[in-house]
Amino acid sequence: MMNPRTRCCMVLVGCLMFFTGILLAAVGGVILFHTELMDGYLTPLVKLLQAGGGTGSDVWSIYHMTSVSFLATGVFVSIVGIWGCMISWCPSKNILVGHMVVTSILAFLHLTMAGLIITMDIEADYKETLRSNLVNYYEGENSSSEYSRAWNNAFAQLADQGYFLFPHQLHCCGAESAEDFQIAVVWDRPSYGENQTALVPATCCILSDENYVTMSSVNCTTKTTSENSYFDQPCWIKIEEYFWYYGILMCACASGSVVIESLSICVFILACMEITKEEQRMRTRKRKSSITPYMEGFYSPGKFPISS
Secondary structure, three states: OOOHHHHHHHHHHHHHHHHHHHHHHHHHHHHHHOHHHOOOOHHHHHHHHHOOOOOHHHHHHHHHHHHHHHHHHHHHHHHHHHHHHHHHHOOOHHHHHHHHHHHHHHHHHHHHHHHHHHHOOHHHHHHHHHHHHHHHHOOOOOOOOHHHHHHHHHHHOOOOOOEOOEOOOOOOOOOOOHHHHHHOOOOOOOEOOOOOEOOOOHHHEOEOOOOOOOEOOOOOOOOOOOOOEOOOOOHHHHHHHHHHHHHHHHHHHHHHHHHHHHHHHHHHHHHHHHHHHHHHHHHHHHHHHHOOOOOOOOOOOOOOOOOO
């Protein structure tokens, strides 16, 4: 019989794996399916990265694949956790070894995901892509172009409410810097009299309403300062923070999953050792019982006297 404490540990670890799987699937599902909950930021960012191609689109592809992997492995981890609880009631060494192999594969996958995110050079991958997109696609604050709207959305979001899974707004201006607007190809810069051409779009200004209409300073676009605009806050830094926010979240979940999976492997190794010891005891008893004992009194001095 297996030690009751070991059996309880198996059930506990199985439950932990089940809830860990639910958490992983939830994180992957939110990032993958519920982008509209993130205040409209993820979709514009994807459009910015994918516009015109470039390596920036690969950044999103990696995050997209990672979120799909989190969703898939989360469901699988939950199933493995339930499987572990069921094994505790009728343990078998072969089944325990199979469970450990599957758990080891999951731990390796989660370590690979975390390593992929940590070692990814986000700045090198998308910084130049963002700048190229702004220069070639941005048409102005009043444009109906999806890329222009995406940029304006990144520049001028007003709401500052954030939740654990949803980061705060960007509030930025330009890709690498506000000077990117000076070489923008299709942006028709508004003019305000002689020598009064806009340096930045109105959406780079600190706005006082949600319709991107009322600027906190009427001369913000021509006399841009850090007090009336976000001109000193390039978007690539804010977007880098955005990606790292979710990257750290996924890494933390993956690392926690690896800890739980490693604990599960240790408990199942202990269970295998106990089963092996019990099998050895049973073999020893069987071997002893199979030996035919000498009949009592088969030979004793005097029973068969030696004749002289």
